[in-house]
Amino acid sequence: MERVIGLVNKLQQICTSLGDNALSPQSILWNKLPTIVVVGGQSSGKSSVLEAVVGRDFLPRGTGIVTRRPLVLQLVKTDDPNAQDYGEFSHAPGRKIFNFEDIRKEIEDETERHLHKMGTNKVVSPDPIYLTVYSNNVPNLTLVDMPGLTKVPIDGQPLSIVQELDDMARQYVKSDNAIILAVTPANADLATSDALRMARDVDPSGDRTIGVLTKVDIMDRGTDCRDVLLGKTLKLKHGWVAVVNRGQADINSRVSMKDARAKEREFFQGKPEYQDLQNTGTTFLADKLSNHLINEIMKSLPSIQSYIDDTIAKLTKELQALGGDVSHSRGAMLHMTLQLCQKLERAFERFVDGGKDGGEKILDVFEIKLKEAINKLPFQRILTLKNVQMVVNEADGYQPHIIAPENGYRRLIEDGLSLLRDPSLNAVELVHQILKSIVTLAVNTPECRDLQRFFNLKSEIINHAANTLERLRKETDSMVRTLVDMEASYLSASFFREIVAAESYAYDPSRPRPAFYTLAGENLFEKRYDNLPAADAHLQKISDHVSAYLAIVKGQMLATVPKAIVHCMVVPAKGGLLTVLQEEVAGKEEPQLRRMINESEEIAEQRENIKKRLTLLQRASKEISAFM
Numbered sequence: 001m002e003r004v005i006g007l008v009n010k011l012q013q014i015c016t017s018l019g020d021n022a023l024s025p026q027s028i029l030w031n032k033l034p035t036i037v038v039v040g041g042q043s044s045g046k047s048s049v050l051e052a053v054v055g056r057d058f059l060p061r062g063t064g065i066v067t068r069r070p071l072v073l074q075l076v077k078t079d080d081p082n083a084q085d086y087g088e089f090s091h092a093p094g095r096k097i098f099n100f101e102d103i104r105k106e107i108e109d110e111t112e113r114h115l116h117k118m119g120t121n122k123v124v125s126p127d128p129i130y131l132t133v134y135s136n137n138v139p140n141l142t143l144v145d146m147p148g149l150t151k152v153p154i155d156g157q158p159l160s161i162v163q164e165l166d167d168m169a170r171q172y173v174k175s176d177n178a179i180i181l182a183v184t185p186a187n188a189d190l191a192t193s194d195a196l197r198m199a200r201d202v203d204p205s206g207d208r209t210i211g212v213l214t215k216v217d218i219m220d221r222g223t224d225c226r227d228v229l230l231g232k233t234l235k236l237k238h239g240w241v242a243v244v245n246r247g248q249a250d251i252n253s254r255v256s257m258k259d260a261r262a263k264e265r266e267f268f269q270g271k272p273e274y275q276d277l278q279n280t281g282t283t284f285l286a287d288k289l290s291n292h293l294i295n296e297i298m299k300s301l302p303s304i305q306s307y308i309d310d311t312i313a314k315l316t317k318e319l320q321a322l323g324g325d326v327s328h329s330r331g332a333m334l335h336m337t338l339q340l341c342q343k344l345e346r347a348f349e350r351f352v353d354g355g356k357d358g359g360e361k362i363l364d365v366f367e368i369k370l371k372e373a374i375n376k377l378p379f380q381r382i383l384t385l386k387n388v389q390m391v392v393n394e395a396d397g398y399q400p401h402i403i404a405p406e407n408g409y410r411r412l413i414e415d416g417l418s419l420l421r422d423p424s425l426n427a428v429e430l431v432h433q434i435l436k437s438i439v440t441l442a443v444n445t446p447e448c449r450d451l452q453r454f455f456n457l458k459s460e461i462i463n464h465a466a467n468t469l470e471r472l473r474k475e476t477d478s479m480v481r482t483l484v485d486m487e488a489s490y491l492s493a494s495f496f497r498e499i500v501a502a503e504s505y506a507y508d509p510s511r512p513r514p515a516f517y518t519l520a521g522e523n524l525f526e527k528r529y530d531n532l533p534a535a536d537a538h539l540q541k542i543s544d545h546v547s548a549y550l551a552i553v554k555g556q557m558l559a560t561v562p563k564a565i566v567h568c569m570v571v572p573a574k575g576g577l578l579t580v581l582q583e584e585v586a587g588k589e590e591p592q593l594r595r596m597i598n599e600s601e602e603i604a605e606q607r608e609n610i611k612k613r614l615t616l617l618q619r620a621s622k623e624i625s626a627f628m
Contacts, residue, residue: 007297007627011304014616032304034296035142036289037172040183041194042066042148045214048245049183050145052282053289055137055257056085058100059145060108068111070128070172071145075138083136090130103131123161126168139290143181144172149194166198174202179210179296181289186213186225186242190234210292211240212285217267218247224273229280238292241285242274305624312617319610321449330590333597337457337585340450341578344461347442349574358438362570365430366562373423374554379519382415383543385536391415392542409546410491416550417488424480424561431565432473435573439465456596464581469573476568483560487553495549499524518547519554 011033040046047059047067054075060066086096087103091110097103110129115122124147146169153161173180180203182195190196199209211234213225227233229240244264246255255263261282268280278284351358381387392408439462443451451458498514516524524544529537588596 007623010623011620014620032177032300032307034177034179034293034300035144035175036179036181036293037144037146037169038181038183039146039169039173039195039198040148040212041185042150044148044183044185044195045243045245046145046148046183049181049212049214049243049282049285050143052243052245052257052260053138053141053143053286054133055135055261056100056133057251057257058087058103058107058133060104060111061251067145067147068124069114069147070126070168071107072128072130073143073145074130074132075141075143076132076134077138077140078134078136081136083134085133085135085137087131087133090132107131123158124164124168126171139286141286141289141293143289146172149198151194169198170202173198176208177296177300178208179289179292180208181210181212183212183214185215186228187215187219190228196234206237209236210238210288211236213240213242214245216242217244224271226273226277229274229277239279241288242268242277242280243282243285244268301624301627305621308617308621308624312614312621315610315614315617319607319614330593333590333593334585334588336450337593337597338582340448340454340457341461341582341585343447344439344442344451344465345577347445347448348438348465348577351438351441352435352570352574357441358434361434362431365427365434366565369430370423370427370561371558373426374420374558377419377423379416379419379547379550382412382419383519383547385539385543388412388539388543388546392539405542408542409496412542412546413491413549414488416546417484417553420487420554420557421481421484424484424557425477427561428473428476428480428565428569431569432469432476435469435569436466439469439577454597460581460596461578465577468577468580469569472569472572476565479564479568480561483557483564487556491549495552496545499545499548516548517551518544519551520547524548 015033038046038050047061050073051057051059054073059071084098085100086098087100088094088096089106089110092106097106107129111125114125114127118125128144147165149165149169150162153159172178180195180199182193182199184190184193184195196211199206203209211228213228216225219225225240225242229242231239234240244267246260250260250263264281268274268277274280279288352362353359388408391411392405394411442448443458443462451461495516499516514525518524522544527544529540532540585593585596
C-alpha cells in the first residue's frame with residue numbers, strides 16, 4: 001500500500017516540478033492522477049480535518065476566508081520513527097521548516113506576497129501553494145485544501161467572492177480523477193451543504209465523493225448523525241465518516257493532537273448511537289482515504305503509463321523539430337551555416353522547377369501576362385492613315401520622298417517597337433517578384449525550419465537572396481532593353497524586298513508568295529486597295545507593311561524575352577542564390593559567426609522547457625515501470 005501511495009506522491013512531485021496543476025491550460029499529468037480534493041463551506045472544519053490527519057497544527061486559522069489559495073499538501077511517511085518532522089515548500093526548495101508554527105506563517109506570508117503581486121485588491125487566488133510534510137506519523141497521501149465556499153459575502157468580502165470561490169473549487173474537482181472529500185458540519189442542515197452541492201454538480205453518480213461530517217460533538221441535544229453514517233439518509237456510494245475535531249477552547253488550551261485523538265475516541269465509544277459504527281474517527285478517515293486512493297491509482301496506472309508514453313513521443317517529436325543545441329566552435333557554426341544555405345537553395349530550386357507557387361507562376365507570366373500586355377498595346381494609334389501621313393511628311397522634311405518613304409517607314413516602326421519596351425520590362429519585374437516570394441516559401445519549408453531559431457542568420461540569408469535577385473533583375477532588365485533596342489537599331493531590309501518582289505509584275509508565279517500577316521491577322525497579299533482613293537491606298541499600304549513587320553517582331557519578342565529572363569535571372573538564381581553569402585561566411589571568425597548564429601531566446605527557452613518536461617516524464621515513466 002505504501003508503495004502505491006509513494007508512487008503517486010512521486011508523480012505529483014513531478015507535477016510540482018512541471019508547474020502542472022488543475023488550473024494549467026494544458027495540464028500534462030496532474031489531471032491524470034487520482035487526487036483528493038477537500039471542499040467545504042467556510043468554517044466547516046476542513047482545515048481541522050487536515051490537521052488531524054497530519055497530526056500537527058500548521059494551517060492558518062480565523063474567521064471568514066482563512067484558506068485563500070489552494071494548498072497542495074503532500075504527506076510523505078518517513079521510515080525513521082525518531083526523525084524530526086518537517087515541511088518544505090516548492091517556492092523555497094531545500095529549506096526544511098521544522099517548526100510547524102513557521103509553516104503556518106509561511107503559508108500566510110506566501111499568500112500575501114502572491115496576492116500583492118496580483119494587485120487590484122485580490123482576496124483569493126486560484127494559484128496553489130505546494131507543501132510537502134515529512135513525518136513517520138502520517139499516511140502517504142496527497143490532498144488539496146480548497147478555500148471555503150460561501151453563499152453570501154461576509155466581513156467586507158467583494159460581491160464576486162461567491163462566484164470566484166465556486167469557480168476555483170470547480171476547476172479542481174471537475175476532473176474525473178479528482179476524489180472529492182466533501183466536508184460538512186453535522187450541526188447544520190446537510191441539505192444546504194456547499195460541499196454536497198458542488199459534489200453533486202460535478203459527480204452526479206457519486207463515484208468520486210466521500211463525505212465527512214465534522215462538529216458531531218456539538219449537535220443539538222437529542223440529535224445525532226447515525227442514519228447518515230449508516231447510509232439511510234443522504235446516501236453516498238463511498239459513505240460518510242464522522243470526526244470530532246478540536247474546538248476553539250481546545251486550541252486555545254493547546255490540547256495536543258494526540259490528546260485530541262484520544263478525546264475523539266472517547267466521544268464515539270461513549271455514545272451508544274456511535275459505539276457499533278466503524279466509520280468514525282480521524283484514524284478511520286485516514287485509512288479510508290489511503291485505501292480509496294490506492295484502488296483508484298491501481299485502476300488508473302495503465303492509462304497513466306500509456307498517456308505518459310504518448311506524451312513523451314509527442315514531446316520528442318517537438319524537440320526534434322526545434323533542432324539540437326548550438327555548438328559555438330567555429331567549424332561547427334560554419335558547417336551549420338553552409339548547410340542551412342544549401343538547404344534553402346535546394347528548396348528554392350524545387351519551387352522554381354515546379355509547382356503552382358513557383359514554376360507555374362513564372363510560366364503564367366510568359367504564356368499569359370506578357371502576351372496579353374503586348375496584344376493590348378495601342379499599335380493602331382500609330383497605324384492610322386492620319387498618323388502615317390503625318391509621320392511620313394515629318395520624316396521627309398523639305399524634300400519629299402521619290403519612290404518609297406524609307407525614313408517614314410523607319411520612324412513608324414521605331415514608334416511601334418518602343419511600345420514593346422514596357423510590357424517586356426514589366427515581365428522582368430513580375431518574375432523578379434515571384435522569385436522573391438519563392439525565397440519566403442523556401443525559408444518556411446520543413447527542411448529550413450532551423451532558420452526560425454536563428455533570427456540574425458535568417459535575416460542575412462533573406463537579405464543576401466534579395467540582393468542576388470536584385471542584381472540579376474538589373475542584368476535581365478538591361479538585356480531585355482537591349483533586345484528591344486536591337487530591333488529598332490537594325491531593320492530587316494529583306495522583309496521589304498520580299499514585299500516589293502511579291503507585288504511586282506515580274507514576280508515568278510511558280511514561286512509561292514511569302515505569308516506576311518498584319519497585327520490584325522490579315523494576309524498582306526490578299527488585301528485590296530482599289531476601293532480607296534489613290535492617296536489613301538498609298539498610306540494604307542505603308543500602314544499594312546509596318547503592321548506586318550511589327551507582327552513579326554512582336555512574335556520574336558514573345559519568344560526571346562522569356563528566354564532572356566530565364567537565362568539572365570532564373571537559371572543564375574537557381575545556381576547561386578547564396579553564393580556571395582557562403583563566400584563571406586567562409587571568411588568569418590568565430591565571434592562574427594556567433595553573432596550571426598544568435599539563436600532566438602524564445603526558441604531556446606521553448607527547447608529547454610520541452611527538455612525539462614521530457615526528463616520529468618521519462619522519470620515518471622520509469623517510476624511506473626519499476627512499480628508495475
